[in-house]
Amino acid sequence: MFEKSINAYEEAKKVIPGGVDSPVRAFNSVGGTPPFIAKGEGAYLIDIDGNKYLDFVQSWGPLIFGHCDKDIEEAVIKTAKNGLSFGAPTVLETELASEIVEMYDNIDKVRFVSSGTEATMSAIRLARGVTGKSDIIKFEGCYHGHSDSLLVQAGSGMATCGAPSSPGVPADLTKHTLLCEYNNIENLKKCFAESSDIACIIIEPIAGNMGLIPADIEFLEACRKLCDENGTLLIYDEVMSGFRASLTGASGIVRPQADIITFGKVIGAGMPVGAFASNSKIMSQLSPEGKIYQAGTLSGNPVAMAAGLTSLRKLKANPAIYDELTAKSTRLMNGLKEVATKYNIPFQTTVRGSMFGFFFCEKEPKNFKDVNNCDFKRFATFHREMIKRGFYFACSQYELGFISTVITNEDIDACINAANEIMKNL
Numbered sequence: 496m497f498e499k500s501i502n503a504y505e506e507a508k509k510v511i512p513g514g515v516d517s518p519v520r521a522f523n524s525v526g527g528t529p530p531f532i533a534k535g536e537g538a539y540l541i542d543i544d545g546n547k548y549l550d551f552v553q554s555w556g557p558l559i560f561g562h563c564d565k566d567i568e569e570a571v572i573k574t575a576k577n578g579l580s581f582g583a584p585t586v587l588e589t590e591l592a593s594e595i596v597e598m599y600d601n602i603d604k605v606r607f608v609s610s611g612t613e614a615t616m617s618a619i620r621l622a623r624g625v626t627g628k629s630d631i632i633k634f635e636g637c638y639h640g641h642s643d644s645l646l647v648q649a650g651s652g653m654a655t656c657g658a659p660s661s662p663g664v665p666a667d668l669t670k671h672t673l674l675c676e677y678n679n680i681e682n683l684k685k686c687f688a689e690s691s692d693i694a695c696i697i698i699e700p701i702a703g704n705m706g707l708i709p710a711d712i713e714f715l716e717a718c719r720k721l722c723d724e725n726g727t728l729l730i731y732d733e734v735m736s737g738f739r740a741s742l743t744g745a746s747g748i749v750r751p752q753a754d755i756i757t758f759g760k761v762i763g764a765g766m767p768v769g770a771f772a773s774n775s776k777i778m779s780q781l782s783p784e785g786k787i788y789q790a791g792t793l794s795g796n797p798v799a800m801a802a803g804l805t806s807l808r809k810l811k812a813n814p815a816i817y818d819e820l821t822a823k824s825t826r827l828m829n830g831l832k833e834v835a836t837k838y839n840i841p842f843q844t845t846v847r848g849s850m851f852g853f854f855f856c857e858k859e860p861k862n863f864k865d866v867n868n869c870d871f872k873r874f875a876t877f878h879r880e881m882i883k884r885g886f887y888f889a890c891s892q893y894e895l896g897f898i899s900t901v902i903t904n905e906d907i908d909a910c911i912n913a914a915n916e917i918m919k920n921l
């Protein structure tokens with residue numbers, strides 16, 4: 496059933512490292528050949544062998560309206576016909592920035608970039624420039640892209656200097672990255688006790704890179720308080736949760752608010768986009784208004800702006816979409832949980848809006864260590880069997896799933912039935 500993909504993968508490996516342009520796509524943690532995709536159609540992906548899958552990945556988040564949404568497609572084509580890129584200002588940038596500013600009380604200005612990695616890297620530069628401090632706090636299991644100082648994940652969970660988690664990143668560049676355990680207030684306090692030079696905390700307020708683990712509210716409150724007491728800025732990385740968890744992402748769900756917010760793929764509706772945003776006082780320190788330098792030839796690309804603008808306006812026009820998406824995520828997670836329970840399989844689920852996560856483990860994971868104690872082998876078998884039956888889930892226990900508006904309750908029930916067949920023997 497995968498002959499063409501198997502061949503395509505072999506060919507790709509000859510000219511692209513590992514055959515993929517982003518490692519997770521290689522299916523390394525679940526095994527097997529990744530299906531090579533020919534096209535998307537609404538809720539479905541179709542691979543080059545003609546297999547059709549119900550898509551719970553949605554390009555890792557951006558496609559809230561599914562593949563080939565007519566309005567977004569039209570906006571993209573119309574804009575592309577006027578030219579793909581100018582390296583000069585366009586009104587579309589102002590329009591998309593204004594939509595975002597209007598939604599958030601704590602955002603006055605937005606700077607667009609081309610990826611989530613750029614957004615977080617630039618946000619940290621901004622935080623360091625504004626505070627005049629050097630250290631940053633990041634949490635184990637949170638992913639903020641692959642820039643040097645953020646490529647620090649593995650660690651003891653102690654308040655200690657982070658070691659680079661990739662060759663090619665000099666320890667000198669990560670010595671300012673302090674690694675803490677997610678949802679661990681004591682650990683965070685210890686970090687502040689050890690350094691008086693902390694420019695920012697960067698956190699996924701709803702972590703989506705160790706499965707789906709929302710931060711406890713008390714933990715976010717502690718982050719906010721410690722930042723305020725120490726002249727440190729709080730950055731919410733909402734590259735994944737922005738416009739997904741709610742219309743205003745995690746910020747719309749939790750009370751403590753960030754000083755800087757980063758956005759990514761979701762505001763581009765499938766086009767390469769990222770952004771970082773804050774109040775005027777902070778953003779005015781950015782070049783060319785201020786001295787903190789940041790730039791990008793393709794930043795604010797008009798076609799990407801048109802896609803994002805159309806998607807955001809559709810969401811804003813019908814915020815009830817989020818209730819529908821939450822109901823569908825909940826239906827799927829409750830359904831899978833019920834099946835797992837029937838077969839005595841330890842299974843945990845989380846839902847935040849259109850984002851869902853499930854883990855093969857006894858108790859709800861709260862941090863990276865808990866996730867690492869889950870049954871990865873069981874996850875891999877489940878994933879492989881679901882793919883065979885036409886259900887495309889993220890290919891790692893460290894990832895999460897997404898619901899789009901075009902996924903129906905019937906689709907979800909079909910998925911639960913397929914899971915029943917698999918879990919019987921899992």
Ligand code: PMP
Pocket residue numbers: 555610611612613615638639640641699703704732733734735759760769
């Ligand atoms: N931050 C978060 C929370 C992410 O999930 C990701 C990517 N999944 C990034 C940053 C990096 O974004 P990109 O892959 O677009 O560089």
